[in-house]
Amino acid sequence: MKKLFYLLLFVSFNLFAQPDSTAVEGTTIEEYNYLTKGYKIQIESGLDMKKGYVLKNVPGYFSDKMSYTNDNLFKRESNYKLLYKEGSTKPCAILMILTVYHKSKLTGTHYFCIPTYNSNLWLNFKEDLYKVYMKNYETNTQLNRVDLFQHYINSLKMISYCLTAENIK
Secondary structure, three states, X not given: OHHHHHHHHHHHHHHHXXXXXXXXXXXXXXXXXXXXXXXXXXXXHOOOOOOOEEEEEOXXXXXXXXXXXXXXXXXXXXXXXXXXXXOXXXXXXXXXXXXXXXOXXXXXXXXXXXXXXXXXXXXXXXXXXXXXHHHOOOOOOHHHHHHHHHHHHHHHHHHHHXXXXXXXX
8 A cells, every 4th residue: 555655646746747948849840941941031131030039150169160072073061050049048950051062163052950859850851951962962873872861861960969959058
């Protein structure tokens, strides 16, 4: 009987426990769409930042710019910024600005939202990035490209975890 009492007491505490206020919410579809479509419009039109949000540079211990060149044919430069809800200490998404060059000529600038590590929008991100990645990447075999792309996605998910799981100072 005593064991049953403690079991019920334990269950009741768990039922009424408050959720962890430090848990990171996943990136919303509104935030995703803003970074993939709205940010470009904002920059090109000189509009103000989306109300309720702040865009900050990546902290100094992470590189905010990466570059990759493939046999002097293709060059990709990625720049990163963190999207915060005003008053929050944890980013709600990561903006990736991907600039692609072919034979030193600019062929396009693409805007991507890297969701928080726990977001349900990773499939959206993967599909959006896949379209650009496969179009602008040459290797000997299709399989090679798919393997490299999956490695790239896994690396970005790890970066997302590092940048969105903890408070960034």
